[in-house]
Each structure stands twice: as C-alpha cells, then as structure tokens.
Amino acid sequence: MRKATFKIWRGNSEGGEFKSYDADIQPGMVVLDAVLQIQGEQAGDLACRWNCRAGKCGSCSAEINGKPKLMCMTRMNTLPENEPITVEPMKAFPLKKDLVTDVSWNYEVKKKIKKFKPRAPDAEDGTWRMSQGDVDRVQEFRKCIECFLCQDVCHVLRDHHKHEEFIGPRFLVYAAALEMHPLDTENRLGDLKDESNIGYCNITKCCTKVCPESITITDNAIIPLKERVVDEFYDPLTKLVKILRRK
C-alpha cells in the first residue's frame, strides 16, 4: 500500500494554513476518499462537503494542486505521486471553514434571471411540440450540476470580485438554456447586457476547461449569447433588417 501526503487548507475567513497529513492509498481511490480517511482517522474537525461521491451533486468542489476540481472525480493515479497533494477551498466564495465555502451568492444570482416563459400550448390538451434537434442544443446546458467550479475559476469573480455586477459562467449557461429554448418567449438580452454584464467575459475559456460535465460553456453558451446581444444592441445592419421585416 502506498502512502501519499496531503496538504489540506485548515482555517476560516480570518486566516489559516496548510496542514500535512498522510493517507493510505488503495488502487482506484479518489481524492475525496483520502480526505474522508484523514477526517475519520486524524482530523475529526476537518470540514468538507460531499454527498453523492459520483460527480452528480456538485458538493465536493475544491482546488486540487491548484486546479478547480470535484474531489470525488479526481483519481489519485492522475496526480503526481512523489509530491504532496494540495487541497484547498474554492477561491471565488467566502470561506466558512477548511474546505467549505459559502456559495449562497449563486442562489441569489439565479433568482434574478427571468424565468422560463413558454408560448401558448401547441395542442388542445395543453402540450407542446418541439423537434429533438432544437431541444438538443439546450440539453447540453441542462447537464449542469451546479458545482460552481466554473464560477470559481472565472477571473472576473475570482480575481476581480465583480460579484455585484457579473453573474458568472454558470448563470450564463442557465440564461442560455432559457434564452435558446424553442418554446421560450422571454427576452433576456437587455438584462444580459446591463445587469448580468456578459461583456465582462473575455472568452478565456477557463470555465469550459474545468466543467466536470464537459459543457462547452464558452463556445456554446456565452459566445452565442454575446452574438445575440450584438444583434440587439450593437449591430445597426441587423437592427435595420429587423425593422424592415416588421413593416
């Protein structure tokens, strides 16, 4: 059985430090297994959040060797063997304790996005008809498990702390799922430009790289929304065509 050294962040919003722990590594283990082993045997007061252990609840987000990842989906054999593994909490949210951050800001942001507003039902029984191809596009966005790793890595939040102005990649994905939905009739473009400040995104694709659900956040959600905002606010030619069509 091999041993691995973990440097785990211990502390709260006042301050803290990395503490070293050794863990026994079995084949097939993930980082969360090791952290729970440490919690069970050496540090009973180590705070960490987890639930499904299957990459589906989005609770165990942390930064492993400096990269935002789900602890339950990071296999030990993908990490360098002979050096300590650092595990620290996400950096874009206030720290509660150890590996647990307060992500409640996200829930407040979500409430501000205009809700789904479907067109009148297509059939008399109150149901709608959609083509599979059209639904497929938004289906990708519905894979989101709200782990907020994309929010964590986005430099607009992480480094520039624009939480009051910018909704972050997770909610641009959410807005895209609604805005591109074949049945939806709401217009969120004004909000996206002025309230959500989509213009803060400088398309660095860090969010896409960390998404455990492999959602192509930047290319399929953010850029298409940026293009729709251009249609509505910055492109005189498209505006003209729209006006002429309406006549």
Add this chain to the structure above:
Amino acid sequence: MATTSLPIRRSFGETLRRDLWWLPGVLTFIGLGAFVVYSTWAAFQGEHYAFGNYLSPFYSPEIFGDSPHAMFGAKPAWIPAWVPFSPALLILWAPGGFRFTCYYYRGAYYKAFWADPPACAVGEPRDSYWGERKFPLILQNVHRYFLYLALVFLIFLAHDAWKGFWFADGFGVGVGSIVLAANVFFLAAYTFGCHSLRHVVGGKCDELADKPVRCAAYKACTSLNVKHMLFAWCSLFVVGFSDLYVRMLSMGIWSDWRIF
C-alpha cells in the same frame, strides 16, 4: 454578498498549479508575435509579392500596384509620395481586423499579451478590470463586419489559387499552386467556423428544424467551429508561409518545383 469576506486575491503569477500553465501563453505570445512582426514587415516591402501566376495573399486583392495582378494598374498619382505605400497596406487591415476580433484569438491574446489572466487560476497583475463591456474592448463587437469582408477576401484568394494552376504554358501544378490552394483551404476552414457566422446562419434561431437550409448550414459551421482554434493556427501559419514562399521565389532565393 459582502465582497470583503472573499479570499484575498492572489498576486501576479501566484498559483498552486504544478503543470506547465505558462506554456500555452508563451507559445501564443511567440506565435502571434512572430506573425505580427513578419506580416507588418512584409506589408511594408511593396515588392517581391508576386511571381508569375502566384500572388502573395498579403497582397490580394492587389487594387493598385506594379504586378500584372493589379486590378486598376499602378499606384495612382493622387496618393502623395510621402505616404508610405504598398498594395498590402490598402487591404491588410481587413483580414488583420478579422483575426484581431476573432473570439478565439481574443481569449488567447488577452491571456498571452495582457495576462488577464496569465492562465486559468493564476493570479493577475492588475486590480482594475473592464472586460469587453466598455471602450475600447466593446469595439470587438464589430467582428461580424470583418467576417463579411473576410468572406469577400476568400473569393479573391480562391481566384488567386485557381490562377496559381495556370502557367504561361497552360494548366499545371507547381509547389506554389499547392501552397496557395492550401492557404484557401485553411482560411476557408477558419472563416466558415467563425462564431459570428455560426450565429448568422442559424445560431440566432431557437428553432431550426423547420428551416432545412439554415439547419444544414448551422451544422456545417458547428463542425468547423469545434476545431476553430486548430484552423486559426493552421491558417495563420499557411498564410504567412504563402507570402514567404512567393517572396523567396521572387527574390530568386529558391525556385518553384513544377510537379507537372
């Protein structure tokens, strides 16, 4: 949420990442930097841009100029002598602007040239940040207009590539013909995978199933769009090499190998 309770920002370059996080940025810096330096130098030369039936893509379309490819003859007299003139300077702003405002390149050069961020999850040098929300970067939204120009340029370049197969003695294939054709191929793969084009042809519609032509165009565009970064680099390299190839022929440094 009070932002004061957020963790302290990391300083410039600070990260716990252990991988070669700086490498993509350095490669982008070198690649794009080299291209900008070379293309600017080449654009100011004003000579050695054509060789027989080959025309350098940096100089196409040649509106005014001394080569037989010029559309409207030599440099007109009304352009004052003190204005630096080269046929490339008349047109190169369009493909240059297209690349400069391309979504892929934007993300890449913000990181490599402006360290905003230097790499994902790596500390930044500046506190202030405007993004593309305000002047000047809000102007990046002009990208689709450069796209329309780029589509027109593609027609000229395709025409040049076609001419590249017609020598004084008739149809033939030289290495230069293949270079110019490859240039059009990669440039087309890059341009047709553009995010703005993807939006214009179909992305803007929530329902495409009832629009078969747009649906097919959107799918085709998307299949190129997923490789946009690859084609961005391939086309950048090939367009630079095409100029170099024609230039070296014209300067007599190497000669064209006529395959048949």
